[in-house]
Amino acid sequence: MKAIALTSFGVPEALEELEIPVPPLTDTQVLIEMRASSINPADIQLRSGAILQSPMADKFPAQLPLVLGIDVAGIVKEVGEKVRHFKPRDRVMGMVPMGSYMDYVAVEEDHLVVIPQSLSFEEAGAVPTVALTAWQALFEHGRLQPGERILIHAGAGGVGHAAIQLAKQHGAYVIATARDYNHDFVKGLGADEVFDYTKVDFATKITEPVDIVLDSAMDPSTFGTGLPGDIGDKNYSVIKDAGTYISVVAFAINQYPKVRGIDARFFQARPNRADFEAIVHHIQKNKLNIHIDKTYPFTAQGLFQAYRKSEELPKRGKIVISKNME
Known part of the structure; x- marks a missing residue:
């Protein structure tokens, strides 16, 4: 499968397309076909290498190549034996500790929520973190x-x-x-x-x-x-x-x-389905709208442009990565 990985720290040009195996599932995980993700401040600081020069360096992965990305929105392809709340073809969004910029992502069941049909994958990819x-x-x-x-x-x-x-x-x-x-x-x-x-x-x-x-x-x-x-x-x-x-x-x-x-x-956000469900309810009731500043394709060039955009002003809301633009 395709993954967009960081091959050196410092500049977005170091993002490259790689072929890696589909991640194996544990009993409590769900395999998601990724359709959209986004950029968060932790991604920006890790890509630049700034976090690795800070006192928090030991809390973040530093081995290259490194797949960035925390947010994921997509379609359930497979579920682990102990998964009870999701089934194949469900539309979902959630969070991973690191590594959502790839075709398939393994996510803990409790870190996901089903999204309504009214919410596009791009909108959902901007929400979780x-x-x-x-x-x-x-x-x-x-x-x-x-x-x-x-x-x-x-x-x-x-x-x-x-x-x-x-x-x-x-x-x-x-x-x-x-x-x-x-x-x-x-x-x-x-x-x-x-x-x-x-x-x-x-x-x-x-x-x-x-x-x-x-x-x-x-x-x-x-x-x-x-x-x-x-x-x-x-x-x-x-x-x-x-x-x-x-x-x-x-x-x-x-x-x-x-x-x-x-x-x-x-504090850092603690993914759990109950809070995600409350957030989805607020979105459905038009009490919360996550603004998308701009959307880029899920390619090495698209991610390069997205990270360059994240360094520019003005900034407003989220920058999204979408497979629908490939």
Whole structure:
């Protein structure tokens, strides 16, 4: 089968088409014929080699060639003996730890969900990681309540734009940061206030403390150390006493000295069918829409173009890889 693999770190041109065996199934896995996937920040940082220079290097694979990709949407071809919730020909989406840019992907049963016919594979391929991260950040780690105030960084990004919609639907007052050319987009998602963090100090613009901060902005001062960094210091200044600071980038924040009783935590999305089912329900009820910035074909050249696009501004939502464009 075909896989698009990274053959060296640093530039997208190092993505090449390879022939590899179809992955074997365990009893609890489902074999998916991949139809669409997407690009996430972890893919970008791993492709560039930046993660391998960070304190998180030991948590990511470094052996080349390396197949990137976390999200998968496609058709069930085969199921393991202990699989009970899926059957061949089901349309599904889900997540793998790494390696979705290939024709067939083996996925744990609990990391998948059936998708409705109304959802295209391209739309489904954009959903899993960002929607699950936003969902668990708000409702599992943030315990967001109606009427609470929340600051969401990188509001036009994958996680940010999903979180704005979910928080607003839940009755929160939403403040977001985004570059000025994305303000209309972010307000259209439901944000009550938006600040361009590159032009103004958001900490001085927020006049009333927030209950929760959700930070998915890739601040260079955070990425290198895992500590809150420049944006993190400002986040602390706007969170109320005993509030909640959730970061998907500051991986060492859990060890940071506690400030004014604020519950500061880093997390990575934990795939599970129950949360995916809740997300699909919100999509069906038009309470969540994952924006697709652009779609590229599932070829080495298509992935090269997609990763180049991921390095450019403006950014908005997700970049999708589709087999329908081959």
